[in-house]
Amino acid sequence: VKIDFHRRIRRGFPEVVFGEGKRLEDLKRIIREYRKKKEELIITRLKKDVYEVLKRNFDELEYDEVAEILFLNRKRRKLKDSGILIITAGTSDIKVAEEARITCELFGYKVDTIYDIGVAGIHRVFGNLKKIRRAKILIVVAGMDGILPTIISGLTSSPVIAVPTSVGYGSNFKGLSSLLTMLNSCSPGIAVVNIDNGFGAGYFASIILKTVGK
Numbered sequence: 001v002k003i004d005f006h007r008r009i010r011r012g013f014p015e016v017v018f019g020e021g022k023r024l025e026d027l028k029r030i031i032r033e034y035r036k037k038k039e040e041l042i043i044t045r046l047k048k049d050v051y052e053v054l055k056r057n058f059d060e061l062e063y064d065e066v067a068e069i070l071f072l073n074r075k076r077r078k079l080k081d082s083g084i085l086i087i088t089a090g091t092s093d094i095k096v097a098e099e100a101r102i103t104c105e106l107f108g109y110k111v112d113t114i115y116d117i118g119v120a121g122i123h124r125v126f127g128n129l130k131k132i133r134r135a136k137i138l139i140v141v142a143g144m145d146g147i148l149p150t151i152i153s154g155l156t157s158s159p160v161i162a163v164p165t166s167v168g169y170g171s172n173f174k175g176l177s178s179l180l181t182m183l184n185s186c187s188p189g190i191a192v193v194n195i196d197n198g199f200g201a202g203y204f205a206s207i208i209l210k211t212v213g214k
Contacts, residue, residue, distance in 0.1 A: 001026050003033050012210065013107065014039065016199065019046035019070065024053060031058050034072055041072035042106065044099060044199050067098035067198070082109035083136025084205050089118035089148045092167040093141045096198040100139050100163065103202025109209060119147055125155070132156055137208060139201045143167025146178025153187035159208075161201045162192045 007015040017030055027043070031054065034041040044067075051063045051070055062071040084104055088097045094115055104111045114131065117124035125132070125148075132138065133156050140149040141163040149162035162185070164178035171177060175195035182192045193200040 001029050003030060005037065005039065013203070013206075014042065016103075017041065017043040019043040019050070019068075024050065027054060028057060031061070031072055035060075038073060040075055041070075043070040044068070046070045064098070064102060066095055067102050068095065069099065069102055077105070077108045079105060079110040080108060082111065082205075082209055083134075084109055084111045084139065084209070085132065085135035085137070086111055086113045086139045087117060087132070087141065087148070087152060088113075088115045089140075089142035089144065090167065091116050093143055093165050096163055096165050096196050097139070097141045099198030100141070100202035100205075101198075103199050104206050107202075107206035107210065109206055117148075118142065118144070119151060122151075125151060129155065133158075137161065137205045139163060139205055141165060141198065141201075142182075143175060143178050144172065146181035149182055149190055149192075150185040150187045153185065153190050158189075160187075160190045161204055162190050163198060163201045164192070164195050166196055 004015045046068055048065055055061050062074055086097050086101055088094055101111045114128050117128060132152060135158055137159055138152055139161045140152050142148040143165035144167060146164050149160050153160040162182040164175045164182055166175035179195055
């Protein structure tokens with residue numbers, strides 16, 4: 001394990017550790033190193049049962065069960081208005097959306113959300129149209145057919161960050177069909193991140209705002 005403590009200096013944001021697939025001993029070592037330096041640590045994609053084991057050794061750990069994110073030395077930031085709006089097609093997409101929301105908040109940006117307005121009930125989109133059009137950046141999270149980002153993009157002049165999720169039946173191919181739909185969107189102004197990558201979407205939205213604000 002080689003920890004990048006200089007990430008904040010280079011990128012303006014601390015290193016974020018991808019927890020999935022890491023051995024328990026490696027996670028413990030990472031936490032010990034961050035605790036020793038009193039640095040903020042964020043670990044994404046960490047299952048609750050792994051967190052509960054770690055908590056027995058490090059009682060200061062915090063955990064968001066929905067987003068599956070672990071925190072050490074979490075900073076309580078004063079959040080500023082950002083104009084970021086996160087939308088999900090269904091409630092099954094909320095886990096990924098919450099990962100994006102927390103990532104934006106770690107940058108210090110306040111986020112608004114509209115969850116469960118997928119195209120199967122498209123009236124829900126139009127019922128939120130004023131709020132959608134006020135947003136400066138939209139993160140749109142969808143599984144199944146993955147069409148919601150294209151529809152949202154066609155209704156607003158703001159950039160859309162599309163997040164495909166692995167939610168869906170067999171021919172969804174664990175999010176591949178949603179990803180391909182988003183990549184082939186006919187509406188310009190959409191950037192697409194990888195399947196289930198809420199962190200990447202939140203990071204991208206945040207560095208756009210940070211760069212514009214310089």
